[in-house]
Amino acid sequence: MKAENLTGLAATEIIALAEKYIIKTYARLPLVLVRGQGVRVWDAAGKEYLDFVAGLAVNSLGHCHPRVVAAIREQAGVLMHCSNLYYSVPQTALAERLVRRTPFDRVFFCNSGAEAVEAALKLARKYAKKKWGAQRFEIVAAVNSFHGRTYGAITATGQPKYHQGFEPLVPGFRYVPFNEVAALDEAVNETTAAVLLEPVQGEGGIYPAAPEFLQAARRITRERGALLIFDEIQCGLGRTGRFLAQEHYGVTADLTCLAKALGGGFPIGALLATGEAASGFGPGDHAATFGGNPLAAAAALAAVTALVEEGLVENAAAVGAYFKERLEELGARTGLIREVRGLGLMLGAVVTVEAKAAVAACQERGLLVNAVKDDTLRFVPPLNITRQDADAAVGILEEALRAVS
């Protein structure tokens, strides 16, 4: 087998080469995806799938959205990259767009979710030390959270399985059970720089925060001089049926992390900050060589514009509510789904079969979904799906669940 030009190779040969040459950090499914359009993707043999994984909540506009494709094509031929030593038009336009659409005043651009979390953690500590002194550095995060795979982000992640073998972790973190107000109240004190929470826990299994928990987090952090950071990397940008998930709760954080869907499939992350919180960083305090480069920023500007102008936030709310009802109906009728959790088009279904077996059975029948826990399937489809797409997915899911039950 020749590795230089893989055109015409069968899926099994591509998989064999990938297994030989790529470090084994992923337990991949035996599927080679070659093309995507809207909510559909095709494998190397030409088989079509409804994609309810959508790049793990990245492809919120569907695959190859024409506005994003056009923006990337055009910007690639104009100015792909320039250093953050200089200003660029797409980055400035994207920052303005994000600030206008949210309660935040300033943006820092990076390349991924973990990098947005790192930026938030560093900014929170710098801000706290400037304002309150060296003793204030602690970060309070939630049990069962997920914040990414870099050192600060895994430390913030309140799940031991992501820590094992990587110790020593970053000092100065503590964890409180999600949705337990009393525990949060006890954990936040004059040493706390920030509280970091996902408004809807994603990788942890799709658990929306209780309104009183986020409201208490806002009150407690404000009273005690700590910053509130929301990680909206998965739940933000329309996914839950609001532009930011925090809008459901009537709570505004000091800092909000975005990534995943921001670039319409192109890698980019962002940290949104209030003017006050942003004052924690000055020139030289943080940087990213590629952060918000013209190509990434042009893709994200097109993606955010499409998201808003094409009414996808509203569609996520409407079709999400419909899809949730259909899943609940399937569960009530068959007993194969025990619970459906989530908001908008960020849904988790607790199934009575092994979730991994259900994922494989769905894939066989042309539906991509993902198992977020041993008994929980996650659905994060593009936000422009129709009720018919949701019906088609529920139809395949029913067949698949029956087949493995």
Ligand SMILES: *Cc1c(COP(=O)(O)O)cnc(C)c1O
């Ligand atoms: C995916 C995710 C991250 C990490 O993003 P990467 O781009 O993989 O670094 C962080 N937080 C949440 C909530 C996520 O869903």
